[in-house]
Amino acid sequence: MSGTQLTVTLSGGGAADARAVVRALEGTFGSPDELPADENATVHMATFDGETDASSAGGDGEGSARLSAPVTVTVQGSPEAVRRASDTLTQAFTARDDGAASGDQELERQLLLEP
Numbered sequence: 001m002s003g004t005q006l007t008v009t010l011s012g013g014g015a016a017d018a019r020a021v022v023r024a025l026e027g028t029f030g031s032p033d034e035l036p037a038d039e040n041a042t043v044h045m046a047t048f049d050g051e052t053d054a055s056s057a058g059g060d061g062e063g064s065a066r067l068s069a070p071v072t073v074t075v076q077g078s079p080e081a082v083r084r085a086s087d088t089l090t091q092a093f094t095a096r097d098d099g100a101a102s103g104d105q106e107l108e109r110q111l112l113l114e115p
Helices: 015-029 079-092
Strands: 006-011 043-048 071-077 094-102 107-114
Touching: 006 015, 006 079, 015 043, 015 071, 015 079, 071 079, 079 094, 079 107
Parallel strands: none
Antiparallel strands: 006 043, 006 071, 071 107, 094 107
């Protein structure tokens, strides 16, 4: 079901910071297509296909993730998926909501996560 498909774009910080953010979302969305790995990349992406039952997905404890630098995260997907991702990230990190844009059937939200 594509109703929970989520695309996450991350900039700032390094690959370890991007992985920390993606891992924080695994408890809500299951495993992504792949974890950010390229240490030289300035932008990282992950896609959650929404096929996993989030209630059975594991994950780290809330508030346990640490970042080495501020990370700008853009989440894009259905309004429900974006809301769930935003809620998860604001519980796991110190976050500032930098706004949202609505499309026909999708929503995009940008958050700044701070160390």
